[in-house]
Structure formats: structure tokens, C-alpha cells
Amino acid sequence: xxxxxxxxxxxxxxxxxxxxxxxxxTNSMFDYFLWYKKYPAEGPTFLISISSIKDKNEDGRFTVFxxxxxxxxxxxIVPSQPGDSAVYFCAASATTGNQFYxxxxxxxxxxx
Amino acid sequence: xxxxAQSPRYKIxxxxxxxxxxxxxxxxxxxxxxxxxxxxxGPKLLIQFQNxxxxxxxxxxxxxxxxxRLKGVDSTLKIxxxxxxxxxxxxxxxxxxxxxxxxxxxxxxxxxxxx
Numbered sequence: 001x002x003x004x005x006x007x008x009x010x011x012x013x014x015x016x017x018x019x020x021x022x023x024x025x026t027n028s029m030f031d032y033f034l035w036y037k038k039y040p041a042e043g044p045t046f047l048i049s050i051s052s053i054k055d056k057n058e059d060g061r062f063t064v065f066x067x068x069x070x071x072x073x074x075x076x077i078v079p080s081q082p083g084d085s086a087v088y089f090c091a092a093s094a095t096t097g098n099q100f101y102x103x104x105x106x107x108x109x110x111x112x
Numbered sequence: 113x114x115x116x117a118q119s120p121r122y123k124i125x126x127x128x129x130x131x132x133x134x135x136x137x138x139x140x141x142x143x144x145x146x147x148x149x150x151x152x153x154g155p156k157l158l159i160q161f162q163n164x165x166x167x168x169x170x171x172x173x174x175x176x177x178x179x180x181r182l183k184g185v186d187s188t189l190k191i192x193x194x195x196x197x198x199x200x201x202x203x204x205x206x207x208x209x210x211x212x213x214x215x216x217x218x219x220x221x222x223x224x225x226x227x
Contacts, residue, residue, distance in 0.1 A: 004154070034215055043116070043203055043218030044155070089154055099145075099168055100216065102154030 003027045004092050006103035014111050019077040021106050023090035030092040035075050038087045080110045116219035118204050124225045130192035133222045137206030144181055146189050147203040155203055199226045
């Protein structure tokens with residue numbers, strides 16, 4: 001039962017353009033969401049998070065948008081850089097629960 | 113601040129052999145997680161500790177997998193005997209407290225290949 005879904009396995013974007021990565025979830029109890037970035041042979045590293053009391057959180061070039069009614073969140077990277085090429089995972093948790101649920105990841109390639 | 117340490121980084125074994133992985137979380141982090149990540153999938157939680165107590169091991173195949181966190185710091189994950197389908201990256205993560213408004217910090221993982 002995949003509670004967090006990333007339906008695009010891969011995405012290619014030109015350097016300098018916007019990258020938009022999408023994530024959908026099914027559990028309405030989820031109220032905290034995170035994005036992780038993973039390079040090959042390394043563990044995921046935390047990128048940005050958002051709680052359900054917000055609909056947007058921004059950190060430099062990275063912005064996460066949350067649409068609770070649609071159970072959808074997205075990560076925007078502007079402008080995209082070659083160093084952003086990695087696999088991006090979204091994760092969700094409920095503050096009443098104990099664990100994070102991860103999506104299957106989207107592999108982003110930023111073309112110089 | 114030192115990150116989450118894991119060893120070994122790579123391990124190749126034959127099926128039916130046993131293997132153990134070690135994790136040292138970030139100092140002061142009470143919660144420790146072991147995840148299994150199969151190629152092309154997201155990390156799947158195997159077991160979660162709060163200090164040295166198990167919080168959730170519902171997805172741990174207990175007939176072959178075991179884990180412990182003695183003294184509430186380091187942890188080991190063991191597989192005995194290993195099967196072909198256990199080939200995956202095993203990630204250890206830690207956080208200050210239980211899931212909620214705090215993120216997890218991951219180690220580099222151990223890539224296990226079972227032949």
C-alpha cells in the first residue's frame with residue numbers, strides 16, 4: 001500500500017529553467033512533509049519541509065507547495081543547476097504517528 | 113557535527129549466509145531507524161527505536177532479521193539467513209525525537225548483494 005506516490009520516475013530540465021517535482025499522498029492524517037535529495041552511493045539528505053498549517057515554504061532556490069485538498073505537494077527548483085541532478089524523494093508523516101513514508105523517487109537531470 | 117555513520121559500506125554474501133550492519137547515530141538523537149531500499153523504490157522502514165526500546169518493527173521480517181540498540185546509542189541489524197531478495201541498500205537514520213516536526217538524518221547506507 002503506497003501511501004506516498006511520485007508518479008514521474010525521471011525528469012530532465014535545462015540549466016537555468018524551473019524544475020517541478022510532484023508528489024501525491026493518500027493518508028489524510030499526514031501533516032508534515034519533507035523532500036530529500038540523494039546522490040549515488042550516499043544516503044538521502046534533507047532538503048526542505050512543510051507542515052500542513054502552511055501552503056508554501058521557501059528556502060533559497062527551493063520552494064515546496066502543499067495543496068491539502070488535492071493531497072498533493074510539489075518541489076520547485078529555480079533556477080535549476082547541474083549540481084541539482086539527483087534523485088528526489090518526498091516523505092510524509094503524521095504527528096500522531098511514528099514513522100515517515102517515502103515515495104519511490106524522481107531522478108532529476110539538469111542539462112548544462 | 114558528525115553525521116550518521118554506517119559500516120560496512122558494501123557487502124557481498126551468498127544466500128543462506130548471515131550478515132550484520134552497524135550504525136552510529138548523531139550524538140543526542142534519541143530515535144534511530146533502519147530502512148531497506150530496494151533498487152527503484154523508496155526507503156521502507158524496517159524498525160524504529162526510541163532510545164533502546166523498539167517503537168515499531170511491524171515491517172521487519174522477524175524470521176530472519178533482528179536488530180538491537182544497546183545502551184540507546186549504536187545499533188546493529190542482522191540478517192540470518194540471507195535470501196536473494198534481501199539485496200538492497202540498508203539505510204540507518206536518526207532524529208532528535210519521534211516522527212513529527214523534525215527531520216531524519218541518514219547515513220551513507222550499506223549496499224548488500226546476495227548471490
